[in-house]
Amino acid sequence: xxxxxxxxxxxHEERIAGTASRARRWVLVEQPGAxxxxxIHESALPTAVADHLIDLSRALPARVLLVRRVGGRYGDAPRxxxxxxxxxxxxxxxxxxxxxxxxxDLLTLDLSPVSTGRSVGGERVARPTYLVCTNGxxxxxxxxxxxxVARALDGMLADRVWECSHVGGDRFAGNLVxxxxxxxxxxxxxxxxxxxxxAHEQGRMVPGSCRGRSALTFVAQAAELLVRxxxxxxxxxxxxxxxxxxxxxxHRVRFQVVDGRTVTATLxxxxxxxxxxxxxxxTPAAAPTHELLDLQVRRPPG
Numbered sequence: 633x634x635x636x637x638x639x640x641x642x643x644h645e646e647r648i649a650g651t652a653s654r655a656r657r658w659v660l661v662e663q664p665g666a667x668x669x670x671x672i673h674e675s676a677l678p679t680a681v682a683d684h685l686i687d688l689s690r691a692l693p694a695r696v697l698l699v700r701r702v703g704g705r706y707g708d709a710p711r712x713x714x715x716x717x718x719x720x721x722x723x724x725x726x727x728x729x730x731x732x733x734x735x736x737d738l739l740t741l742d743l744s745p746v747s748t749g750r751s752v753g754g755e756r757v758a759r760p761t762y763l764v765c766t767n768g769x770x771x772x773x774x775x776x777x778x779x780x781v782a783r784a785l786d787g788m789l790a791d792r793v794w795e796c797s798h799v800g801g802d803r804f805a806g807n808l809v810x811x812x813x814x815x816x817x818x819x820x821x822x823x824x825x826x827x828x829x830x831a832h833e834q835g836r837m838v839p840g841s842c843r844g845r846s847a848l849t850f851v852a853q854a855a856e857l858l859v860r861x862x863x864x865x866x867x868x869x870x871x872x873x874x875x876x877x878x879x880x881x882x883h884r885v886r887f888q889v890v891d892g893r894t895v896t897a898t899l900x901x902x903x904x905x906x907x908x909x910x911x912x913x914x915t916p917a918a919a920p921t922h923e924l925l926d927l928q929v930r931r932p933p934g
Contacts, residue, residue, distance in 0.1 A: 635909075636772065636773050636776070636912055637771065637773055637802055637803035637909045637910060637911050637912045638773035638776070638777055638802065638803050638804065638805045638819075639773075640803065640908050640909060641803040641804065641819070641910075641919075642819060644908065646803070646919060647921070647922070648804055648818045648819060648841075648842070648843045649839075649842065649843065649844060649853065649854045649857040649858065649922065650843075650844055650850045650851060650853040650854025650855075650857070650920075650922045651801055651804060651816075651818065651843045651844065651850065651853070651920075652801075652814075652815075652816035652843040652844035652845060652846045652848075652850075652853050653695070653799055653800030653801060653816065653846060654846060654847075654849070654850075655694070655695035655719065655814060655846040655847070656718060656719055656720075656721070656814070656846070656847045657692050657693065657694035657695065657716075657717070657718055657719075657746050657747070658694060658695050658696075658697070658715070658716065658717050658718070658719070658727070658811060658812075658814075659685070659688060659689070659692070659694045659695070659696045659697070659714070659715070659716050659743060659746070660696075660697050660698075660699045660713075660714065660715040660716070660761075660763070660794070660796070661685065661696070661697070661698055661699065661712070661714050661735075661738065662698075662699055662700060662701075662712040662713040662714065662794075663675050663676070663677055663698040663699070663700060663712070663735075664700045664701070664704060665700070665704075666769075667698060667767055667769060667797055668769050669767075669769045669770045671697075671698045671767055671769075671770070671797035671798060672685050672686060672696065672698065672797070673686075674769070675698060677698075677735065678735065678736060680736070680739060681735055681736060681738055681739065684738065684739055685738075688743060691744075691747070692743070692744070692746055692747045693747075694716075694743075694746060695799075695846075697763065697796045697797050697798075697799065698796065698797040699713075699715075699763065699794035699795065699796045699797075700794065700795050701791075701794065701795070702764075702782045702783060702785075702786040702793060702794070702795055703782075703783070703786065711731055711732065711733055712731070712732045712734075712735050712738075713729060713730070713731055713732075714729065714730045714731075714732055714738060714741065714754075715727055715728065715729045715730075715754075715757065715761065716728055716730075716743050716746050716752050716754065717746070717757070717811065717812045718746060718749050718812065719811070719812055719813060719814025719845070719846055719847045720749075720847060721847045721848065721873055722872050722873060723813065723845070723868060723869065723872060723873075724812070724813060725811070725812030725813060725814060725847075726751075726756065726757075726812050727756075727757040727761060727811055727812040728751060728752055728753070728754030728755060728756055728757060729754050729755050729757055730754045730755070757812070759792060760792065760810055760811065760812075760813070760832060760833065761792055761793075761794070761810075761811045761812070762785060762789060762792060762793040762794070762808060762809065762810055762811070762829060763793075763794050763795075763796040763799070763808070763809040763811065764778050764781050764782040764785065764793065764794070764795055764796065764806060764807065764808055764809075764825075765778050765795075765796055765797070765798060765799045765805065765806075765807045765809075766778040766779050766782055766795040766796070767796075767797045767798045770797070770798040770802070771798075771802035771805070771911055771912050771913075772912055773802050773803065773805040773912060774798070774802055774805050774806075774807070776805065777805035777806035777820070777821070778795070778805050778806045778807065779795075780806070780821065780822050781806035781808065781820050781821065781822055781825040782795050783822070784822035784823075784825055784826055785808075785825055785826065785829060788826055788829060789829065796809070799816070801816075801818060801843065802910075802911045802912065803909075803910055803911065804818030804819055804843060805818070805819075806818070806819070806820040806821065806825065807820070807843075808820055808825055808828060808829075809846075810828075810829075810832050813832075813845070813868065814845055814846035814847050815832070815837065815842065815844075815845055815846075815868075816842070816843040816844060816845075816846060817838070817841050817842055817843060818841065818843045819841065820841060824838075824841055827841075828841055828842075831866070832868075835867055835868050835869065836866045836867055836868065837860065837866050837867070837868055838866070839857050839860045839861050839866065840861075842857055844856065844857060845873075848873060849876065850901070850920070850922075851876065851883040851885065851899055851901055851922060852873060852876050852883075852885050854899060854922035855876075855883070855885035855887070855897040855899055855922075856871060856873065856885075856887065858897055858899075858922075858924050858927070859871060859887055859895050859897050859927070862927055863889070863895070863929070865889070867890075869890060870889065870890050871887050871888070871889060871890070871895075872887060872888045872890075873885070873886075873887055874886040874887055874888055874894075881900050881901075882898050882899070882900055882925060883898065883899045883900070883901065884896055884897075884898050885897050885898075885899065892931070892932040893929055893930060893931050893932065894929075894930045894932075895927070895928070895929050895930075896926075896927070896928045896930075897924065897926070897927050898924070898925045898926040898927070899922050899923060899924055899925060900922075900923045900925055901920060901921070901922055901923075902920070902921045902922075902923060903918040903919065903920060903921060904918045904919045904920075904921055905918070906918065
């Protein structure tokens with residue numbers, strides 16, 4: 633039997649910086665029970681609702697995920713929680729929630745303001761929400777590594793952690809999404825997941841376990857984490873993305889440090905020389921890489 637993709641990634645000591653799935657807008661829909669590989673269409677959602685969610689994902693556009701309570705807990709059936717929000721390029725964001733009496737009510741819920749970053753009229757979620765991908769039908773690694781992480785965080789966070797459908801990057805399981813910031817962590821186990829959440833609750837980041845910010849490009853994600861590592865910055869507000877310029881095969885990404893310094897990281901995006909399974913059951917491929925070519929730090933004048 634071929635080795636699982638997450639085990640291969642770990643054994644290769646693959647760098648996970650710059651691999652967070654891209655998303656600036658989020659729609660989360662509570663759907664208990666089993667999910668198939670295509671979770672939205674292969675669950676107990678009515679067909680009209682499933683089709684509507686796919687349309688929403690394209691129209692907003694947004695990352696639409698199914699969520700369920702850890703361990704399959706289900707409260708006041710058929711009442712469902714729906715959340716929608718935005719992760720900002722410069723950091724932060726917001727998330728709002730609704731409680732629908734029937735899942736079909738989603739068909740008349742206007743979430744279009746999310747497309748321009750405006751409130752959708754829900755209750756503002758005051759504290760961070762955490763998602764752990766456990767969609768084993770999409771990739772067995774998501775369940776193998778994700779379920780222990782979800783259970784560990786359930787004991788820590790209770791109703792602020794959810795199991796979720798596929799978020800991307802199966803080989804980085806266990807995968808954790810911190811909303812509304814849109815910060816993703818990977819290769820987590822119960823111990824490192826608790827540490828990552830404890831840091832996030834204090835407004836800090838664990839760069840070594842972080843995949844990046846979903847609102848940034850892959851190269852900008854990698855650049856942020858490399859800059860943080862170089863300057864030893866772990867607070868979420870220590871570093872703010874400014875802009876990025878592509879010159880040939882070089883990507884120049886600028887950040888503003890909280891103390892006024894400007895940092896320019898120049899990276900080259902490439903591929904590993906070898907090929908391996910990046911998702912269980914697929915053809916081997918070369919994983920992407922990010923090479924730091926140059927790092928310049930400029931202090932403010934005066």
